[in-house]
Amino acid sequence: MSRVEGVISTRPVVSWINLVEVYYRVERDHGRLAADDTLGSLRSALSLELPGTARMIEAARLKAGAPIALGDCFALVTAAAHDLVLLTGDPEIVELPDPPCPVEDLRRH
Numbered sequence: 877m878s879r880v881e882g883v884i885s886t887r888p889v890v891s892w893i894n895l896v897e898v899y900y901r902v903e904r905d906h907g908r909l910a911a912d913d914t915l916g917s918l919r920s921a922l923s924l925e926l927p928g929t930a931r932m933i934e935a936a937r938l939k940a941g942a943p944i945a946l947g948d949c950f951a952l953v954t955a956a957a958h959d960l961v962l963l964t965g966d967p968e969i970v971e972l973p974d975p976p977c978p979v980e981d982l983r984r985h
Contacts, residue, residue: 879982880963889958890922891931893950925954938976944968952976 895918903911927935927950934957935949942949948969955962956977964970965982972979 879980883963884921887921887923889925889954889960890918891950891954892924892926894947894954895922895924897947927954931957942972944972
């Protein structure tokens with residue numbers, strides 16, 4: 877079992893911002909039906925969080941000081957708000973000098 881498969885069973889917290897990023901990528905590459913199916917599957921497997929104003933400001937402040945994507949900022953501040961480790965293979969996040977939460981590099985698994 878992969879690290880991600882092990883965590884999915886715990887219904888990890890994910891920002892809706894990151895979920896809509898998945899949606900548009902799947903729609904672009906595979907069509908709307910596949911995107912809708914993926915969204916349905918992920919909604920049932922994850923604990924989704926719609927960010928409020930405070931979380932959006934946290935993400936904006938992180939983005940102001942870090943050369944990473946805004947979606948990555950939402951992933952980081954969401955994980956930090958829930959005292960979670962962010963699982964990623966994104967080198968921009970992994971190499972961030974002072975992330976607001978612990979980061980686990982999935983490329984090592």
